[in-house]
Structure formats: C-alpha cells, structure tokens
Amino acid sequence: MKNFYITTPIYYVNAKPHLGHAYTTIVADSLSRFHKTLGENTMFLTGTDEHGDKIVKAAEKQGVSPKEFVDGISALFQKLWPQLGIENDGFVRTTDEDHKARVQRFLQQVYDAGDIYFGEFGGHYCYGCERFYTEKELENGLCPQHLTKPEFISEKNYFFRMSKYLPWLREYIESHPDFIRPERYRNEVLSMLESGALEDLCISRPKSRLTWGIELPFDKDYVCYVWFDALLNYISALGWPDGEKYTTFWPGEHLVAKDILKPHAVFWPTMLKAAGLPVYQHLNVHGYWLVRDTKMSKSLGNVVEPLEMRQKYGLDAFRYFLLREMHFGSDASFSEEGMVTRINADLANDLGNLFSRVLSMTAKYFDSKVPQPGDFSEDDKAIIELCATAMTNYIQLFGNTQFAQGLDSLWDLVRALNKYVDSQAPWTLFKQGDSVRLGTVMYVLLSAMRKVALCLWAVMPDASRTLLEQLGQQPGDGPVTTALEAEAATFDGLLPGTEVAASSNLFPRIDVKALQQEAQAAPKARKEKKQEAAKAAPAEAGQGGEISFDQFKAVQMCAGTVVAAEKHPNADRILRLEIDFDEGQPRQILSGLADHYKPEELVGKQVIAVLNLPPRKIRGLMSNGMVLTAEKDGKLSVLTPAAPVPNGSQIA
Numbered sequence: 001m002k003n004f005y006i007t008t009p010i011y012y013v014n015a016k017p018h019l020g021h022a023y024t025t026i027v028a029d030s031l032s033r034f035h036k037t038l039g040e041n042t043m044f045l046t047g048t049d050e051h052g053d054k055i056v057k058a059a060e061k062q063g064v065s066p067k068e069f070v071d072g073i074s075a076l077f078q079k080l081w082p083q084l085g086i087e088n089d090g091f092v093r094t095t096d097e098d099h100k101a102r103v104q105r106f107l108q109q110v111y112d113a114g115d116i117y118f119g120e121f122g123g124h125y126c127y128g129c130e131r132f133y134t135e136k137e138l139e140n141g142l143c144p145q146h147l148t149k150p151e152f153i154s155e156k157n158y159f160f161r162m163s164k165y166l167p168w169l170r171e172y173i174e175s176h177p178d179f180i181r182p183e184r185y186r187n188e189v190l191s192m193l194e195s196g197a198l199e200d201l202c203i204s205r206p207k208s209r210l211t212w213g214i215e216l217p218f219d220k221d222y223v224c225y226v227w228f229d230a231l232l233n234y235i236s237a238l239g240w241p242d243g244e245k246y247t248t249f250w251p252g253e254h255l256v257a258k259d260i261l262k263p264h265a266v267f268w269p270t271m272l273k274a275a276g277l278p279v280y281q282h283l284n285v286h287g288y289w290l291v292r293d294t295k296m297s298k299s300l301g302n303v304v305e306p307l308e309m310r311q312k313y314g315l316d317a318f319r320y321f322l323l324r325e326m327h328f329g330s331d332a333s334f335s336e337e338g339m340v341t342r343i344n345a346d347l348a349n350d351l352g353n354l355f356s357r358v359l360s361m362t363a364k365y366f367d368s369k370v371p372q373p374g375d376f377s378e379d380d381k382a383i384i385e386l387c388a389t390a391m392t393n394y395i396q397l398f399g400n401t402q403f404a405q406g407l408d409s410l411w412d413l414v415r416a417l418n419k420y421v422d423s424q425a426p427w428t429l430f431k432q433g434d435s436v437r438l439g440t441v442m443y444v445l446l447s448a449m450r451k452v453a454l455c456l457w458a459v460m461p462d463a464s465r466t467l468l469e470q471l472g473q474q475p476g477d478g479p480v481t482t483a484l485e486a487e488a489a490t491f492d493g494l495l496p497g498t499e500v501a502a503s504s505n506l507f508p509r510i511d512v513k514a515l516q517q518e519a520q521a522a523p524k525a526r527k528e529k530k531q532e533a534a535k536a537a538p539a540e541a542g543q544g545g546e547i548s549f550d551q552f553k554a555v556q557m558c559a560g561t562v563v564a565a566e567k568h569p570n571a572d573r574i575l576r577l578e579i580d581f582d583e584g585q586p587r588q589i590l591s592g593l594a595d596h597y598k599p600e601e602l603v604g605k606q607v608i609a610v611l612n613l614p615p616r617k618i619r620g621l622m623s624n625g626m627v628l629t630a631e632k633d634g635k636l637s638v639l640t641p642a643a644p645v646p647n648g649s650q651i652a
C-alpha cells in the first residue's frame, strides 16, 4: 500500500484562526481524503507553533502566563478544525514534552557532527518575524514583511552551518523539478540561492532576552530559535528517529503559503541534510487570499471568519469555493459576492440542477429504480468516454495540487451531462414510449453522476455522501471509495434496480438580492444597535452626539517616543514615523505632518497616539495608529505630555 503524508504549517498562537489558516488546512484535508480515495495509507498533520517572543508579548498583553495563553489559543484551533470537516490524524504543539525532547536530540546530533558553532553576530532583528535579516534582504532599510525598521542587535549565539549545504541544495532543486512547486516558487528559491544573500543560520536566542523556548542541550543559557524548533514538528510528530509512523510516512509533502517559503525551502532541507535524513518529497506553495487587494491578516484587521462563512453558505459550498477559486500558487480575492456567484453557477445551476432533474425523471419514468441500459449509442459512448477523461484529468490535476483545474475538468463532465439531458430529451422518449432508449439515457446519467459524487468526497465530504445516498449507495463511514482510479477506467458500478431518491435539492440557489438587502440593512442595524447601546449606557452618556464613558474608555491612547521619522517615499505631505510605545518594537504610524514638521524635529519627541484603530495602508505603507494633533487654521501641532513620561503610558 502506498503511503501519503501531508502537513500544514503549524500556526502561531498569537491570533485566532482565520480564513487564511482555514484554506491551507482545508486543502490539506482534501488532499488527504483524495489520497484515501486512491486507496493509500494517509497521515495528515497540523498543529500550533507556540514558542518565541511574539507569544510572550501577546500573553503579557492579556496578563496571563505564556503557558495559559498558548493553551487557550491552541484549543481554539483544535476546536475549529472538526467544524470545517477537517479530519487530521495528528495535532502537534511545540510545547509538547515529546516534541521538545526530539528537538533537543536533533540539535545534539547536528552539534556533534560539527555543524553547529558558537560565534558573535550582529544583525538586523525584526521582532515581527522573530529573525535576523542581512543588509541585502532589507528593502529600503525596512523588514520586507512588516515594513518596519529592524533593530540592530549584536550578541553571541549558536549558528547552523547552513552555507555548507547551499550548493547541494541548489543542485538538488535543479535535478528535482517538482521538489518545490509551482515553478515560480522554485525559481524564486533558485534566485535566492544565486543571490549570495544566504549565510549561516543563527539558531539560538540568549535566555537573558528570551526564556520561552526549548533549551539547547549543549548550553543551558540559550533557547532554540523558533523556526529551527518549529520545522522539526514535521518529524517529531511522527516519532523521529525510530517511531513507526516516521518509518512509514517520512518523507512526506508540505503545504505552505508563500510567506514562509524560505524557511521551508532553504532552512528545512539543509537541516535534514545535515542530520543525514531524507528531504521531503514536495513543498507545495500557495498564494494569499486577498481582501480588496490586501493580504488578509489579523494585523491588518481584514480577516474573514471561516465559521461565519460556513454558517452563511454551508460547509461544503465554502470548501468548494476555496479550492475552485484559488489557482494554487497565485493570489486570489475573497469576496462574498464572488462566492455567491460561484456557488450559484457551479453548485446550484450545474450540479444541483443535474441531480434534481435526473432524479425526478427517474422517479417519474422508472419509479425511482435505476433502469437496465440497452445498447449504447454514439452519443452515450461520447459521454462514457468524457466521464473517463474527466476523472483521469481530475485525478492527475488534483494530485498535482491543481485543484481549480481538476474541479473544472470534473465540471466539464457535469455541464456535458446537463447538455446530454437536453439533447436526448428523455421526456420525448417517454412520450414516444421508447423505454429501452429512455432506460439507456437515464442509466448513463445516473452512472456518471455516481462517478462525479465519488470524486467530490475529497472536497465536499458531506455533499458527496448525500449525493451517493440519493443514488442508492451506502457510502459507510470511511472514504466513499478507495479505488478512484479503477472507477475512472470503468463505467459500471451502479446496479440496475437500485432504488434512488425521488428528488434532490442539495444546493439551493442563493438569493443575491436578499443578500444585498441584508448587507445594506447591516450598517443600519448596527447604527440602531449602537443607539440602543448608547441608551442603555451609564448616565454620563447624554444626547446630541455625546459618547458614553465606556465608549471613551475603549479608545486606547498612549504616549511614545518618535525614534525615526522620514518623508513617505510616495506621498509628499506624509511622514513615516517609528514610535516606541514599549511594545518590544517600534510601531510604524503615518501622519500628515510633512508640511508642519521636518522629520528630524520629531525624532526624540514624545507624542500621543491612538493605537487601536484598524491598520490602514497609505500609498503602499501601513499605518498602525494615529498621532494626535491640535489644529487651528490649518496649522497642526502634535500633542505631547507636559513632562516626559515612560513610553507606553496610557492616556486616561
């Protein structure tokens, strides 16, 4: 039996799961199910990444210990997945004792082999990414991910001799064309390797700076760098070095988005090589879900809640949309309008309509029993051939992570079946009393519909099961088939005489108008709710535009020192400020102060800013707050405390 092992990234627990996390995990689930339908032995792993600075900061903010904090958010992920139809076989947490012990073992092994050394290093550290950047990697001196200025840190640390393995890696990628796929990411990694920007990897953090991590087995004053720790989840969860699952499933395949290409395409294979372990088979890289052209992420405040989508549109339709809409590798835009259009066209019109009309005709003409076919005509043979081609293409494309194209190929069949209904006109055959021909047409349709339903289990497990039940099949509890390839090669499988359902209405059309009205009503409803809340608020809240004390308290204002200021590269009147609010790293805020202050006049000055406004992108740069100013006759003056106060002081 063939084995198939698929993983998702282990997600950071500094934020609740959103549609981006849901997408990767649904893709992994669909792939795992797909390989089950091919009769393979599968293992699907997901989990949470729980060490590092970010987590400590997030826990501090909530006033709880890091452990309490990570337990809470990791549980949210674990609770969410079954609600999205996800059936993972393992869930790994980097705070698991077992994981920690295996990471230490790996570190010791590479250390003993001489590939970890101690050295002094100065680098540009981005707290957001929790990593050092080399000069060459920065863009205009800023972290390319966060657009913030990294801090220059110089300290003694342990290093992994990654550079030693880079020539090998380059050759490996060149001789294994589908090691990193799609190709654009393979090319990106090859240019990274050619650029010469990659050096040895700093794999420790001194405990004086960070304690929330796995202690190095050869130096108790240091903890392991989060990425080195996190990547090892893929084998620690299998029980490396001698666990049965490790021997069975490694090497497997990974699924990630392009944000974490480098650790997976460069750090991870070189780590495996240094430890003498086989490298993974494929790194499958997808693009971002965008909302109005911007990456969906918590820090940008534009996240889509997967459970809300499930509740509104149904789980299967939501899963189908995600896989059908995103061309794996490219970015895709998420919008509810787009989702409704797709659901109405593909599920309600094409698939739903096919099932509904064929089942009701079978009820009418054959008392809901699958008829015995006669000889197949040329038209029937064309459909039978298309069924085989569509399924074969689907299998090939899906296995290559071309989910949208695979589903489209299946829909070629669904659309052709609808046309076949029209061209064969069973109602005319019925009127003419041609029961042999009528039976043959209905058999061809029902049999092909069964094939479609079998293929769909990977993407829409509940719908697939229901459709098969409607076709008189008893799919049982496990995968609906374990022989999809054999199913593609034959057209039988549906026994004449089988009783089928009299009707089907699995994907009712979504009423776009009603949805639009609801969306228009939403702001009004929110306004009414606000007014009600204002009425119910404490006595301080008066009439005529006054706000309640609680509303005022919800505005988070803090004092901070401007540590860097410069003109916005693309906007004359805006200054880009970096302000230290004692948050571990300065915050980038854009402010329309360029006509009123020279950048150097603001550096070192304490200002007051609102910190809990949604982040805004202004001419390509993110602004994470608003500096307060006093304005009279168009002249702006920044607010500043009468005497210096500690950075991060709350304004109350």
Ligand code: MSP
Residues within 6 Å of the ligand: 008, 009, 010, 011, 012, 013, 019, 020, 021, 023, 024, 049, 230, 231, 232, 233, 255, 256, 257, 258, 259, 260, 287, 288, 289, 290, 295, 296, 297
């Ligand atoms: N903890 C690391 C991964 C360590 S793996 C050894 C991490 N975590 S994360 O929580 O930031 O997750 C990043 C992943 O979440 C992306 O690679 C992708 O799988 C998913 N996505 C998060 N936002 C996304 C979009 N807007 N669009 C698509 N996928 C996104 O990085």
